[in-house]
Amino acid sequence: MKRRRDLVRTLSCLRCFFSLPKKNPNTTKRKRAMEDSSSSSSSSSSSSSERYCYNPILRWNPQVEDYFIKAYGSDHFSRISKALTRPSCYSCIRVNTLKSTSDAVIQKLLTIIKEEEEEGGNVDGSESESEIGRISKCQFPGLEDYVVFFRGSGPHVIDYARPPKEIIVSRKCAEAVLRGAQVYVPGVIACSAHVEKGDVVAVSVGVEQPALDGGGWGIGITRGTILLGLKTDVLEGEIFLQNLPSIVTAHALDPQKGERILDMCAAPGGKTTAIAMLMKDEGEVVAVDRSHNKVLVIQKLAAEMGLNCITAFKLDALKAVWQRNDSNITTDLCCSEEIDGVTIQSSDLLGSLVDRNSSIIMEGMSAEKSGKESVSNEKANERTYVSKADIRKNIRRIRNGSGRNQCNGGRVQNSKGFSPNSFDRVLLDAPCSALGLRPRLFAGEDTIESLRNHAKYQRRMFDQAVQLARPGGIIVYSTCTINPGENEALVRYALDRYTFLSLVPQHPRIGGPGLVGHCEFPDGYIEEWLRPGEEELVQRFDPSSPLDTIGFFIAKFIVGPKDA
Template sequence: ESERYCYNTTLCWNPDVEKYFAKAYGADHFSRISAALTRPSCYSCIRVNELKTTTDAVFKKLLAVLEERRPQDDSVMVETNVKSDDTASNSTSGKYSVSKCDIPSLDYVILVKGSGPHSIDYGHEADKPLKEVCVSRKCAEAVLRGAHVYVPGVLACSAHLEKGETVAVSVAMEQPSANGGWGVGFTRGTVLQGSETGKDGYPYHSERRGLYIGQGNSMLSRAGLFRVSQGLAIDMKKRVFDLPSFYDVLEGEIFLQNLPSIIAAHVLDPREGEKIFDMCAAPGGKTTGIAALMKDKGEVIAADRSHKKVRDIQKLASELNLKCITPLKLDALKSIRRINGTCHHQVLHIENIQTPDLSSLQIQQMPVTSSMDCKLKHILSCVSFLYPIHDLFEPRSCISRTTEIINSLGGRAGSVEGFLSNSFHRILLDAPCSALGLRPRLFTGEDTLESLRTHAKYQKRMFDQAVQLVRPGGVIVYSTCTINPGENEAVVRYALDTYKFLSLAPQHPKVGGPGLVGGFSFADGYEE
C-alpha cells in the first residue's frame, strides 16, 4: 500500500515526440528533464513592486507572515545572515527559507524555498478504506505548487464524506479513450471506493496508484462539494511538496511569478520613456514587470486576442497601480495594420482618447544592428533547475489610458486594427507554445510532432510581425515556456536566416546553458 499511496509519476510521451526530444537532448539528459517536469520548482519566486514599497520592507513582512503561519513545533528562526544595513538577506522562518535573489540586477526578487518530496502517512487500514477526494490534473498541478483545492477542481470523492473529515487527495489523470482521444473516464460527482476488486473497485482504482499528492480537511460535505460552484473544498495540511501559499498576501506590493518569466522581461531592458509592445501579454505578469522596470514612465502596449484576458491584464495593472499600460484586444498575427492586403500607414485611434506623442522624445540610441535574444526561457525553466524619465506627460495625460479606453467603450476593452511599421523601441514576443517546460507537468500524451510543428508555424508568423514593428536599432526578446527546440532554436534560426539585419544579443542576466545546435529530418522530408 505504501507504493499505492505515494507520489511517483512519470510522463507518458507520444513515442515519436519522445524519440525527437531524445535526439535533441540525448537520451539520458531528456530522461532527467522528463523527471524534473513532474516536480515543482523548490522555490516560490516573488517580484517586489518597487514603485510601492522596497525589497527590504517586503522581506521583513514575508518573514512575519510565515512566522504567523508556522506550526507550534517549528522553530522560528534557524539561521539569519545580517548585512551591514542590519537587513536580513537570508532567513529561515519555520520550514521555509527566505532569501534575496543573488542573480545580478534581480535585487527586486525574493525567493522562498519550500521542501519535498515528502512521504505522507495517510493512515490507511486494510479493513477501512481511506476517505478520498480525486481532483483534476490541472488542479493537482496547482496544489503541487502550493495551492489548496477549490470546488471546480474536484471530480469525485468517497461516499458519506462529511465536512471536517481528513481526506487523501489523488489525481484523475487522462487516459486513452475508445475514440482515440483522452479523458478521465468518469463523470464529475462519481463515488470513489477503496477496494481494488468487484464493484467497489471502480472507477479508476489502479490508475490512481502513485498519484496521491497530499492530505487535508474537507471544508464541505460530499453533497456540498457537488452542489456549489465555487469556494474552498480541501484545506491542505500535508503536501508531497510543501510550498507556501501567498494568496491575498501583501496585495499590490508583491507579485508571484516564475523566475524565467521575470528574467524574460528583465532582459528586454526597457527604458523610461520608451514605447514597448508585449505581443502576447496575457495574463500580464511580464507586462507589469516591464512597466515597473520603466518606473511607470513611457507606454507599454499589452495585446491579446481574448477580450476577457485583456480585461484581466487591465485588472492586474490596476492592482499594482501601473498607469503606463494600455491593454488592447489584438491578434498578434495581425499586428501590422493592413487594408486590402497592403500595409496602411495609420493606426486606428479610439475616439476621444488622446495618446501621448512619443515621436519627439530623445531616446538613447540602441546598438546599430537590430537584435534579439535567443537564450530561451525553456532553458531557464527546465534545464537550469534540474539541479537544484523624468515625467513624460502632463499629470492629466498620465492618468491610465487603459481606464479611459475601457470607459469610452462602455466597459469593453479597447482594440486596434494594428500598428505602423517601426512603432516600438522594444518588443517582447512571449509566444503561445506547447508549454512543455511548465512545472509541474503531469500529462503530455496529447502532444504530437504535427502539433509541435503547428506551434512553430504560428510563432514564425508572429516573428514576421515583430520584425516589422520594431524600430531600427531596437530589441526583440523571443521567449517560450517549452523544451521543444522546434519552437525555440529553430524559430531563432528562421529569423536570422530570413532577416539578415538581425543579430543575436547577449542576455543580461544570463541564467541557464547554451542553446541547442544541429537539426532533425522528419519522415515527410521536412528539415528542422
C-alpha cells in the same frame, strides 16, 4: 465570481493515478502476487515507502519522444522528463519596487507565516514552516533588488492510518496544486462529506495514461505529498508570483524610460507589469491579447500594482500590423471600445451605428426566414448529430474540470493594429506547446504534427513583430517549452529570413546555451537549429538543471536598417 476566500483549502498531500497494463491472466497473477507481497511485508519500511511514494512517469507520444532523444540524448531527456513531473523547490516572488522593497516584503511574509503557525499549527506535526522554509533575496546580478525566493518544505510524511478528508480534482487543478496553489471549486470533481473551508484534505487526481501493453487505457495508484504553498492573496499590489525565467525575459528586454514598448501576447500581465516597473512607470507599454477576459485581467493587475503607463487592447497578435486601406488615414493607432459585446470604432462612430442598426434588421429578417423553415426542418433535426470535435471537447471538459464563463463583463478597447516601425522594443512571449511547464502529469497529447503547427503559428507572429519594431530597436522572443522546433528553429528562421536581424547578448545571463545542429525527420524534413557561436547568445532554461526552473527559452534580436 467567487473570491479567494470561497475555496477549499488544500495543503496536505496528493494522491495521483498512473498507468497499469490492461487486465490479462499474466498481469492478474502479477497483481495478486504484488498484493500478497504487500500484505505479507506491511511491516517492511522499504515496501511501505514504495507504496506511498510519489513517482509519476511521463509517457510521451513515441515519435515525440524519439525527436527529443535526438535533440538531448537519452539520459538527458530522461532527467528532463523526471524533473517535469515535480514542482520547483521554491517560489519566485517579484517585488513591486514602486510600492515596496525586498526587505520590507521579506519582513511582512515572515510575520504572515508566524501568524498562520500560531493560528493553525502544522499539518503533520513536523518542524515549523518558518524553520524549514527559507525566504531570501535573489543573488543573481541585476535581480537582487526586486526578486525574492520562498523555499517550500517537504516532501512530508503523511500518516494514512487516520486518512484525512479527501477531494478528487481535475488534472489541471492537480498540477496547479503541485505548484502550491489552493483548490478552487471549479476544479473539484468530487469530495468527502462535510468538507469545509479551511479543512486539511488529501487531494486525488485521475490521470489517464495508455496501458503498457498498448491495449486501451489503465489507471494505478500511488500516494505522496506536495510542497506547502504560499497564499496568493497576500500583499496585493506589492508582490507578484512569477517564474524566474519570465522575470529574466522582461529584464533581457532592457526597457528604458520614455520608450514605447509592445507586449504582443501579454496575458495575464506578469511580463507587462515587470516591464513597466523596470521603466519606473515612465513611457508607454502597450499590451495586447485576443481574449476579452484576459485583457480585463491585464487591466486589473496593472491597477493593483499602481502602474499607469500600461494600455491594454483586445487584438490578435497575427493582425498586430495595421493594414491601411485608406491613404488619407494618418493616425498611428486605430482603436475601438467593446461594450456588452458591441464594438464601436472611435474613428467612425456614425458608420458603426448604421452598421449596428442594419445588422439588427438583417437579424430580424433571418429570424423570420428561419421561423418559416423550422417546420420543414423539424423532422430532419429529430436526430441530432454530434461531431467528433464536440466529443473530444466534452472529454476535455470532464478531464480538466469546468472552465470560466466566456465573458466576465467590463470594457476593453479593441485595436485594428499598429503602424510599422512604431515601437522601440517588442516582446513576443509566444503561445507554445508549454512542454516546459512543471509539474506535468500527462504529456501524451502532443504529436510531431502539433509541434510543427505551433512553430508555424509562432513564425507568423514573429513576422508581425519584425514589422513593428523600428530600426535600431529590440525584439525579445520567448517560450515555455523544451521543443527545439519552437525555440532554436525559430531563431534560425528569423536570422535566415531577415538578414537585418542579429542576436545580441542578454543580461542577466542565467540560463544555459542553446542547441546547435539540426534534426532530420523520417519524412525527410530537416529542422535547422543554431550554428556554432550562436548558442551562447540565447538562454535555455533546463528543468533538470540545479537552477530548478521551468523549461524556458529566450532569444534577443537587434533590428538593423531594414532597407539594406
